[in-house]
Amino acid sequence: MYVAHLTLHDFRSWTDLDLELGAGTTSLVGRNGQGKTNVVEAVDYLSRLSSHRVAADAPLVRTGCSQAVVRAAVVRDDRRAVLEVEINPGRSNRARINSSPLPRARDLLGVLRSVVFAPDDLALVKGDPGERRRFLDDLLVQRSPRYAGTRADYDRVLKQRNSLLRSAGVTKGSRDAALATLEVWDERLAELGTEIMAARTQLIAELTPLLGKAYEAVARGAHRDDALLTYRPSFEDAQGKVAAFVAELERRRKDEFDRGLTLVGPHRDEMLCSLGDLPVKGYSSHGESWSFALALRLGSYELLRAPTSGDADDPVLVLDDVFAELDAGRRGQLAELVSGAEQVLVTAAVPEDIPEQLRGRRLSVADGQVRDA
Template sequence: MHVAHLSLHDFRSYATAEVPLGPGVTAFIGRNGQGKTNLVEAIDYLSRLASHRVATDAPLVRAGADQAVVRAAVVKDGRTAVLEVELNPGRANRARVNKSQLPRAREIVGLVRTVVFSPEDLTLVKGDPSDRRRFLDDLLVLRTPRLAGVRADYERVLRQRNTLLKTAGAARRGSSSQESALATLGAWDSHLATYGGELLAARLGLVDELRPYVGKAYETVARGARRDDADLAYRPSLELPEQRDPRALSAAVLAEVERRRNDELDRGVSLVGPHRDDLLLSLGHGAGPAGDETRLPVKGYASHGESWSFALALRLASYDLLRADGDDPILILDDVFAELDTERRAQLADLVAGAEQVLVTAAVAADVPAALAGVRYTVAGGEVTREPGGADPAPDAGPDADA
């Protein structure tokens, strides 16, 4: 799979942009603030309907414009399809495939798959649990697009339930609407448990599948590491049953919600469910006093280099897992080489150079390792200019190609 042409209208800093692309490596070189990351961000947005840089769509629309459009000709198994997303902040986004509008924009998720390496990846290790939950859920949706609906439904139910908990909590302090709020809350408990059980089952399965890939990747990128040094484990907000199927997990969520009813009413927030879970990352640090291996959480104990190696391992593991599904995802290396030492630069470049399509951004050409030589564009002053030399990128697949 690769993107053969990218078209932007009122996206970020671009009033318009037309960028031919092709298989292999393409690098966008430009000083900070010139718009190079905006190009790869647009491709990643088509994949997930989310940005790796901001939490909402509003910053993605050019100042003064009402909407933005991202369009890409995507080639898979020799066939070309044109994917398009219309971003409408404050209103529903729209998505099209070959000019036909989809019933819901989220149905475009997963039609193109991306894995992004960026300086923000360090938050996977050092950031809040929400960063690690987002990492898991984004990967889940790329592998199983229907889970985008489960995720959206869970978040919708959670918002409504939190509102009701605040109302019911106030009712316990003297409001007359207590009985009504509590009766309504019961129905939302059931919805939370249903969607939560399905999401929880999917996350648990993903962590089990991802674990060996993370160990292998960490061994590759960390100096002197062993395959079993890096580990990850899912930490739920409730005690899990022996059965890990969605129905059993939903029943466990519902039982725990009912058990903690008074705590939730006191605090006015949902305390049980996948939104309270975390992904625990740990490293082995040799034998302890009793001869057994000592494992410590990466957050708070790992060095800066170890933290970076673990973050890279998570992204490489995601890439390998997606490849195992049968698709070569598009790799995006967004200003990541400036954050790495020379050895890690070379290791990462060698690992990803064989991908079907690699998109690189860098402030200076010297930051791009020799193993990633390919087509290069200079990005400056809102202009994207191809540098001389290199193979021509996919000249026959323009923005209006049809499947």
Template sequence: MFVTHLSLADFRSYPHVEAALEPGVTVFTGRNGQGKTNLVEAVEYLATLGSHRVAADAPLIRFGSERAIVRGRVQAAVDDPRQLLLEIEINQGKANKASLNRGPLKRPRDLLGALRVVLFSPEDLALVKGDPSDRRRFIDDLVTQRWPRMAGVRADYDRVLRQRSMLLKSLSGRRGPVASEAESTLDVWDESLAGLGAEVMATRLTTLADMTDGVSEAYAAIAPSNNDARLSYRSSILGDAVDVVAAAELGPAELRERLRVRMGERRRAEIQRGVSLVGPHRDDLVLTLGPLPAKGYASHGESWSFALALRLGSEGVLRADGVEPVLILDDVFAELDEVRRDRLAARIAGAEQVLITAAVAGDVPEELHGRRFIVEGGEVRLDDADA
């Protein structure tokens, strides 16, 4: 899978830009602030409907514009000429729109699955050093790339969670028949949250089980270290550091029942605090190096190696599913020492398409010196050496 053409209108800093892309390695170089990351961010948005840089869509629209257009043509494989035209219209203050092969889609998330990417960026350090929400987003985004329908399940879970939490807040401190009636309503929300939460947990655990060996192997290949990198899962219904392979065997039905029972056990505490204390929104991915947790104990270099291993593990899972994802490396090599640069380059050099941004061309290992575009003054042009 690779992108053959990228077209932007009023996206970030670009009034308009057209870029013809090819399989293999493409490097975008230029000084900081010229718009290199904006290009690969647009590819990421086509694939995930999100950005690794911002949580909201508003910053993606060029200042003074009402909307931004991101359009990309995607080819299935080098030996498969079939192509898809993906388009997203990002609107200021109203719903976004999407189309596939110029046919309007009912909702933007129906575009998910048409393009798959794995993105490496400086923000990846938060996967190791950051909050549980960073790791939950990482695994949930990968789950959605594997099974696009999970975007709808996650949206439904978030909606039920909000409504249930509002009810818990309203019950806090109340007594009498009204409170009893509201608690009966809470039973209904418990069932919904348990059912949706079980699907979220089951797909997370399955994906983690599928990638755990790949992450360990990738870490060993990248890091000049003897420590083993391991993944486990922390959950209010399973325990603090559960083996993901064993937990993946439980399945949605068992997870649903455990969630329902645990909600019953924590109901008094939830009402007192006015917050939902049970469910995948409270869970965490536990990363360990040898006998110690990576967070708080890993060195800067070890943390970077673990973050890279997580991304390489993601690529391995998608490839095992029969998909060759586009690899995006956004200003990553400037963050790495020479050993890690070379080892990462060796791991990804054979990917079907690799898009790299770098302020300094010399930061990119020789093994990845493919076609090069110069990004400067709002323009994207092929380097004269490649023209």
């Protein structure tokens, strides 16, 4: 799988961009602020309908414009399809395949898959639990796009339930009046939440051995059993049962009324990253943390390209200014591990940052133009 052509209109800094791409390695080289990361961000957005840089869509639209358009011709098994998404902040986004509108933008998910390595990846191991939950859910949706609907439904129910908890107030009368409605939301939240938790647990079980193998490859002197992932639910005895989820909601009822928040569910779960018996966060060196984050991405790449992940195609690999963050040894190790991918898109400030193993087509990005270097 690879992107053969990319067109941008009012996306980030690009008024219009029409760019031929191809299989193999393509490097975009230019000073900071020239728009090279914006190009690869657009490819990733078509894959996940979200950015690896920002949480909301508004920053993706060029200043002063109301919408942005990202369009790409994707080649898969010698078949070509044109994917398009219209980004409309504050309104529903629209998507098309071969000019045919899709009922929902999220129906585009799964057609193109990507894995992004970026400087912010350190937050996967050093950041708050929300970073790791987002990593898990993004990977889950890339493997099984139907989970995008499950996650959207869960978020909707969670929002409604939180609104009810807040509006119930602090008096016994107002709480009693809210209970009947709350119990309906409890059941639905538990059904959706249990499905998400079970899927995350299975995903971690499959990802962990791939993480270990990748960590052994990128960390000097490491063993594949060193790197571990553990799923920690927000309550004990979860065990994938709706009844246990509902029982925990009932047990935490008073606390939830007092705080006006739902305190149980996958939105409060954690993925623990460990090296041996110690968590990476707070205990590992900078180099160990970087190696773990890189191994998470490499493991994700291997998981997505495995035959058991639906269609066994190489995802598009995006290496966004990541080599500047690595020492020479890790640069070479990472380059060697990904050089055989069907398509690799690299961004760098200077050509010297790019390892020899990834010498392919080189593009210069400067002054609003992309040219062959």
